[in-house]
Amino acid sequence: MRDASEREYVDYVTGRIPALRRLAYLLVGDEHRADDLVQQTITTLYVKWKRARAADHLDAYVRTMLVRTHLDERRLAWARVQLFHKVPDPDPIEEHGIEDRQIIRAELARVPRRQRAVLVLRFCYDLPVDEVATILGCSAGTVKSQTSRGLATLRRLLDERGFVRHPAMN
Amino acid sequence: MPNERDLLNEHDLLNSLDDEPRGPSRVDIQRAIADGRRRRARRGIAYTGAAAVTALAVAGAAVATGVLDQRPTQVAATGTAPTAVSTPAQPQYTIPGTTDWSVPPSIPPARCTLDRLPVPDNAPAALVSGADPTGRYLVGRSYPKAGGYQAVIWHDGKAAKVMLPGDLEESLQDVNSTGTAVGWSYTGNGEADTGPVPYVYHDGKVSKLPGVRRGSAYAINNAGAIAGDDNGDAALVWPSATAQPIRLPLPAGASRASANDIDEDGTVVGTMTVSGQSTASASGVAPTVPYVWFADGTHRPLPMPTIDGVQAATASVAGVHNGWAIGVASRDTKTRGAGSPGDADRAAATRAVRWNIRNREVRVFDDLGFGADATNAHGWQVGTDRQGRAVLLTDTAIVVLPDLADPPPGGLATIPSTLSDDGRTIAGQSDDATGKIQPIVWRCRPASP
Numbered sequence: 001m002r003d004a005s006e007r008e009y010v011d012y013v014t015g016r017i018p019a020l021r022r023l024a025y026l027l028v029g030d031e032h033r034a035d036d037l038v039q040q041t042i043t044t045l046y047v048k049w050k051r052a053r054a055a056d057h058l059d060a061y062v063r064t065m066l067v068r069t070h071l072d073e074r075r076l077a078w079a080r081v082q083l084f085h086k087v088p089d090p091d092p093i094e095e096h097g098i099e100d101r102q103i104i105r106a107e108l109a110r111v112p113r114r115q116r117a118v119l120v121l122r123f124c125y126d127l128p129v130d131e132v133a134t135i136l137g138c139s140a141g142t143v144k145s146q147t148s149r150g151l152a153t154l155r156r157l158l159d160e161r162g163f164v165r166h167p168a169m170n
Numbered sequence: 171m172p173n174e175r176d177l178l179n180e181h182d183l184l185n186s187l188d189d190e191p192r193g194p195s196r197v198d199i200q201r202a203i204a205d206g207r208r209r210r211a212r213r214g215i216a217y218t219g220a221a222a223v224t225a226l227a228v229a230g231a232a233v234a235t236g237v238l239d240q241r242p243t244q245v246a247a248t249g250t251a252p253t254a255v256s257t258p259a260q261p262q263y264t265i266p267g268t269t270d271w272s273v274p275p276s277i278p279p280a281r282c283t284l285d286r287l288p289v290p291d292n293a294p295a296a297l298v299s300g301a302d303p304t305g306r307y308l309v310g311r312s313y314p315k316a317g318g319y320q321a322v323i324w325h326d327g328k329a330a331k332v333m334l335p336g337d338l339e340e341s342l343q344d345v346n347s348t349g350t351a352v353g354w355s356y357t358g359n360g361e362a363d364t365g366p367v368p369y370v371y372h373d374g375k376v377s378k379l380p381g382v383r384r385g386s387a388y389a390i391n392n393a394g395a396i397a398g399d400d401n402g403d404a405a406l407v408w409p410s411a412t413a414q415p416i417r418l419p420l421p422a423g424a425s426r427a428s429a430n431d432i433d434e435d436g437t438v439v440g441t442m443t444v445s446g447q448s449t450a451s452a453s454g455v456a457p458t459v460p461y462v463w464f465a466d467g468t469h470r471p472l473p474m475p476t477i478d479g480v481q482a483a484t485a486s487v488a489g490v491h492n493g494w495a496i497g498v499a500s501r502d503t504k505t506r507g508a509g510s511p512g513d514a515d516r517a518a519a520t521r522a523v524r525w526n527i528r529n530r531e532v533r534v535f536d537d538l539g540f541g542a543d544a545t546n547a548h549g550w551q552v553g554t555d556r557q558g559r560a561v562l563l564t565d566t567a568i569v570v571l572p573d574l575a576d577p578p579p580g581g582l583a584t585i586p587s588t589l590s591d592d593g594r595t596i597a598g599q600s601d602d603a604t605g606k607i608q609p610i611v612w613r614c615r616p617a618s619p
Contacts, residue, residue, distance in 0.1 A: 021195060022190050025191045034191055039197050043202040101187055123185060124184050
């Protein structure tokens with residue numbers, strides 16, 4: 001398939017990789033596995049490219065693909081085909097320079113996966129409940145309850161960590 | 171439900187998380203395309219057509235009539251069956267290359283016919299992933315109707331299920347001439363706890379390999395030594411199915427290694443990752459070095475091949491038999507997401523490579539598209555050619571392996587994965603007319619006189 005269609009795929013994916021990495025990073029909370037997830041998603045996208053390129057909202061289509069890949073249990077086994085060689089972990093965060101964002105990210109990674117996906121899509125991506133429901137393949141009611149549980153979990157984790165919210169946030 | 175004030179708070183809180191990972195991207199578009207092609211081919215698209223059973227096509231003029239003439243001295247050997255073939259139950263273990271060992275008859279086959287292998291429980295799909303050097307034992311897995319995976323062993327064409335613990339994903343990877351098979355199965359609940367466990371199977375009994383909690387077994391030789399890993403950074407060899415594993419040594423500067431195959435004399439081949447070169451470099455991916463561990467305890471990298479006049483930047487080795495190692499090499503480790511010009515050329519820069527690990531000779535095979543899937547005692551190879559067809563590559567010829575059904579355009583509907591020492595038995599997979607993967611064995615013979 002070294003043709004116009006493949007060229008189109010390469011162009012599209014090239015442009016979307018930064019956005020997909022951001023989403024994957026939010027969902028999995030680990031750089032290596034985030035790239036893993038993006039790699040799997042764009043592989044699936046290649047397989048389905050002929051259908052996908054006809055989608056009304058290709059970005060949304062691919063985002064859904066990534067989230068569902070993340071939530072698919074079987075992916076865990078599939079990922080054993082180690083797509084990447086681990087690179088050394090980034091330098092540890094220095095105590096005096098801890099950023100709120102890093103704390104939030106770390107605690108978010110401890111929220112159960114489905115709840116985390118709901119929080120990420122609703123609050124990081126500002127997606128409405130019904131769209132999140134479509135992405136996750138569940139009802140709007142489930143999204144709402146997962147939101148509620150996810151927020152409760154996140155708050156509890158942040159409190160345990162002694163995270164102090166900025167006044168503006170309270 | 172959270173009230174509106176809380177929602178706004180959380181929105182601000184979570185909305186601040188918009189940063190990209192700090193490390194360089196290791197997402198590889200060309201790899202996605204290559205993997206995608208394979209997956210597409212394996213899953214297939216429904217297509218119609220009669221089964222082409224004995225299609226024989228020979229690429230290039232090399233074969234024509236010259237095959238027998240070029241190897242006249244070996245014709246006489248055909249009548250003598252190799253020891254391993256005649257006594258599969260308890261083969262004599264002899265190190266290839268030593269005095270008592272002889273290479274089985276080596277008249278390169280000129281034509282191959284295919285047979286579909288039976289699948290336990292009539293599962294809709296299955297594939298072969300490994301074989302012993304005689305080709306009488308085959309291992310692989312099926313895809314049962316109910317979902318999931320089922321490890322399978324075939325002996326002389328008869329299929330049997332192998333019940334590995336765990337119901338997530340499992341596979342038998344290799345088997346030796348005594349019918350001892352190795353593989354892995356995923357066990358555990360939840361993301362953090364799930365991982366592969368290495369298993370050995372013999373005569374109806376499954377045992378976990380000792381010494382590791384997690385890991386995988388990838389290959390076993392006729393002496394019963396097993397190569398694998400600990401699901402971490404270490405390459406392992408189990409001298410036997412009941413022995414504690416040996417951690418293969420790494421040279422200075424290496425961060426991790428994998429052991430991918432073990433030769434009859436205990437030589438292990440694998441891939442080593444060089445540390446220090448992988449951080450935030452423009453190249454994106456840590457280069458890998460093809461590596462060999464000899465049974466005497468010495469170890470060294472295999473030489474990097476030259477591709478289009480340039481020394482390869484990265485290479486890996488997947489299999490070894492009788493001193494022939496197969497793998498791939500690439501000019502470039504580049505994988506960054508940026509769509510620089512030349513992006514599309516990158517896949518083409520990856521080449522199939524064969525090493526002779528005894529004399530360090532290295533050769534690039536332009537006829538193969540991805541790197542060979544298996545090699546045998548003669549260094550013959552099976553793999554996929556640049557047109558996506560399954561092929562057997564001998565010293566003198568390329569034999570195209572027939573498909574089970576009319577293949578869809580683009581090829582890769584048929585993938586060979588094993589090659590016997592005598593070159594007469596090849597096993598693998600081919601899509602049926604509905605696009606389902608079927609386990610296949612090809613029987614090959616020399617051209618009729």
